[in-house]
Amino acid sequence: MIPGFVYQGTPSRVVFGTGTLARLPEEVDRLGLRRVLVLSTAQQEREARDLAARLGNRAAGVCAGAVMHTPVEVTARAVEHATGLGADGLVSLGGGSSIGLGKAIVLRTGLPHIAVPTTYAGSEMTPILGQTRDGIKTTQREPGLLPGTVLYDVDLTLSLPVPMSVTSGMNAIAHAVEALYARDGNPIVTMMAEEGIAALLRALPAIVGNPTDAAARSDALYGAWLCGICLGSAGMALHHKLCHVLGGTFDLPHAETHTVVLPHVVAYNARAAASAIGRVGALMGTADAGTAMQALARRLGAPTALRDLGMPEAGIERAAELAVRSPYWNPRAVDRDSLHALLARAWAGAPPM
Ligand code: NAD
Numbered sequence: 001m002i003p004g005f006v007y008q009g010t011p012s013r014v015v016f017g018t019g020t021l022a023r024l025p026e027e028v029d030r031l032g033l034r035r036v037l038v039l040s041t042a043q044q045e046r047e048a049r050d051l052a053a054r055l056g057n058r059a060a061g062v063c064a065g066a067v068m069h070t071p072v073e074v075t076a077r078a079v080e081h082a083t084g085l086g087a088d089g090l091v092s093l094g095g096g097s098s099i100g101l102g103k104a105i106v107l108r109t110g111l112p113h114i115a116v117p118t119t120y121a122g123s124e125m126t127p128i129l130g131q132t133r134d135g136i137k138t139t140q141r142e143p144g145l146l147p148g149t150v151l152y153d154v155d156l157t158l159s160l161p162v163p164m165s166v167t168s169g170m171n172a173i174a175h176a177v178e179a180l181y182a183r184d185g186n187p188i189v190t191m192m193a194e195e196g197i198a199a200l201l202r203a204l205p206a207i208v209g210n211p212t213d214a215a216a217r218s219d220a221l222y223g224a225w226l227c228g229i230c231l232g233s234a235g236m237a238l239h240h241k242l243c244h245v246l247g248g249t250f251d252l253p254h255a256e257t258h259t260v261v262l263p264h265v266v267a268y269n270a271r272a273a274a275s276a277i278g279r280v281g282a283l284m285g286t287a288d289a290g291t292a293m294q295a296l297a298r299r300l301g302a303p304t305a306l307r308d309l310g311m312p313e314a315g316i317e318r319a320a321e322l323a324v325r326s327p328y329w330n331p332r333a334v335d336r337d338s339l340h341a342l343l344a345r346a347w348a349g350a351p352p353m
Helices: 020-030 042-058 072-085 096-109 162-180 187-209 214-233 238-250 254-269 274-284 289-299 315-325 336-348
Strands: 013-017 036-041 059-066 089-094 113-117 128-133 136-141 149-153
Touching: 013 020, 013 214, 020 042, 020 089, 020 113, 020 149, 036 042, 036 072, 036 096, 042 059, 042 089, 059 072, 059 089, 059 096, 072 096, 072 128, 089 096, 096 113, 096 128, 136 238, 149 214, 162 187, 162 214, 162 238, 162 254, 162 274, 162 289, 187 214, 187 274, 187 289, 238 254, 238 315, 238 336, 254 274, 254 289, 254 336, 274 289, 315 336
Parallel strands: 013 149, 036 059, 036 089, 089 113, 113 149
Antiparallel strands: 128 136
């Protein structure tokens, strides 16, 4: 029997496909916008300028200042930039950093926001914004932060370097895994989570074999979209808590941290969330999803140890402490000692258990 549930759909318009960037002017017109500001990181400035050129006089300018973790000073400058240009909308091009800057500007100005994602992180499908002030990252969730239009163009992901494709794909899988055992999960989210994980499991090895494999890139972006919906629709648990603490405290890279930690949380929660983790195992063809997840990361050339990401061993204690201080709900109870043991294994790249 299907238990009763509440399902809240993500009310955004999604355009998905190959070559869809050509439809961006149409999407801008659809919202009645005349002067959009294009946002990107410095690394993607050239692509942002190309995109602005494509928009012609619909583009007011380019702000290529987005960086990871959305520092409030960067946002303040971008808001000034947008206001100075008289921008009436935003187009964020890139991964979670560019889209995060878009959301942060929306929070302060209410401007309409079109997201054009180029990684698999999934921020475009969530009403969540994490911002950093004085080195402290805080997260908020507000319906108005969800970008109104999301344009997925598979072509834009062909340039995503293979290591980032793998870790960003694992980041997406992590959203779906936690949605499968979320307290507020439901059959629709479960369906999207399973489909998202399956698509990424198919795609990632193929991308490693051939980064310009159009079918694999399409699968990966489709999977990332579904996993992003999972992140936006269901409460996240221990895995996201740990990654948030590790990223915020030790400035570890986002996608890589998710990749290293996920197998350990999957193993930790395996018994308490037997049905959910059983589904992940079934998709991976094994009864031991944690071990399989770590083996997959290793096979795809991704990092499997936090120490390789620059985390100091002495940080294990502090991270365990911070994670139990304000825990997210998790299917298995957490305490300082068990988190310390989990983090010590993740730090060393030891097998998950
Ligand atoms: P990112 O946006 O920082 O991108 C990493 C680097 O890759 C950047 O230099 C970027 O310019 C470059 N890049 C992106 N796409 C590329 C492409 N196709 N080709 C070449 N280079 C490309 O990384 P991310 O992992 O996507 O995002 C991480 C940030 O997003 C973190 O701050 C994280 O907290 C946030 N995030 C937020 C949410 C949310 O729902 N609020 C969800 C996921 C991630």
